[in-house]
Amino acid sequence: MYRHVPLVKHPLPPTAPPADVSQALLFQPLVAGPLELRDRTWIPAMVPWRATPDGEVSERVIAWYRRFAVGRPAALVVEATGVRDVPSGPLLRIGHDRFVPGLERLAAAVREASGGATRLLIQLIDFLPLKRRPEPGRFFREFLRLTDDHRIALRRLGVTAEGDAARREALAALPRPALAEILTARELEALDLGARERITDPSAAALPRQLPELFGAAARRAEAAGFDGVELHMAHAYTLASFLSATNTRTDGYGGDLAGRLRLPLEVIHATRSAVTSRMAVAARILADECIRGGTDASESPSLAAALAPGLDVLSLSRGGKFDDAKQPKVGAALYPYTGRSGWECMPTVNGDARGPFGRNLEPARALRAALRAKGLGTPIVVAGGIATFEDAEHLLASGAADLVGSARQSLADPDWFEKLRRGHGSAIRRCTFTNYCEGLDQAHKAVTCKLWDRLPPDSLAPGRPGEVDDEGHRLVPPTWQPPGPA
């Protein structure tokens, strides 16, 4: 977790929602392309680490989304789901038709649990290979590709090892300053952080030929499974975000200036649209600010948004969450893009800078949305990041920053929070404390839960509810809420 210096601890903002919210902006309907949204409530994608080891929908995945659907948000976005047919551990996948039946069961469960009130989207993601930080001895013995440059450099240092095995041992024994001279920057990075592929690597040359087709096919499967839409993941640390980024220096027409950086994301949008019927919504999530040095910031993101928006039914805004400033992981762990300052900006906690974690995305979002409207683009905008009270949600909408309120961690703490507001039980909301207990589990690749759930009576641990309890009997879904009223 990123620690600000000086560190300021922020209290949760006070809140006193009214009993009657029928006139509130948050509860007005909205039509976004084919999506008829009952109101302005939107639960953004959150990976809960519940898919099977093969990336299939499990009972736990279904229980998770069914529980969110009980709170009847207008829109619910299923976690980042891989578009390729490659093993990626217990992360949900959609890269082959064999994934469709599981996803179909998931969509049906959400429809049933929300009584048809919730529109269901699935976030489609591509990411490049990332290796765990290696144990140094193993790095030199097994992973480093020994080159003539290394052999010559060793000889220059007076190391007379005979044969590559001995040279590898010699490298492993060298002090850090000598290593810094012999290894390339990328080799040092692979040693210190774990090897990470980039869109500018020769191995990534074919991405523009591959990705439109992969995203299109994934969207077609999402439609076959009964989803209402897809959200193309163009945010945080992942492939399409890297194409949009000001740090994209590709020289093949898919990088450099704005037009080059937009080219592949636009081709992906086009391929996705072409793969689905007009009943499917096509949304995308981008960054209003990458929050890294040399990255796309709030001065440029409106231009990106204006170019992308004409092909989209909804544009969702996040910020930060990059590998570029992530902290060194422990040996055996993978680099996690939410550990640096940009990570804090993505999922800000109550331990932060003087400005604090709440509504941090409001200003850049307002500028971006105003730029779209000035160009006559009416694409509805979702904004997430520290929105967790009725008042902040209303302010977000009233200030012109957003058309839809994205609430991830507050909805994890209490998936009924929108429903409690709708029914005038705002004082019963279980409030997220913004300490990122959930994000810590995500970082450790463990099943995500909320520390607030376990303090409550285990009312949802009844038998016959598959997927709601882990092997030790801990709650895997939030407790149920019974609205007070005549029994």
Ligand SMILES: Cc1cc2nc3c(=O)[nH]c(=O)nc-3n(C[C@H](O)[C@H](O)[C@H](O)COP(=O)(O)O)c2cc1C
């Ligand atoms: C456990 C966890 C998993 C997340 N997974 C995703 C994801 O799959 N895709 C994504 O775009 N954002 C993901 N996020 C980021 C959230 O969607 C959201 O942008 C962020 O938490 C800030 O919003 P909040 O302040 O309402 O929580 C995740 C957040 C958490 C806490």
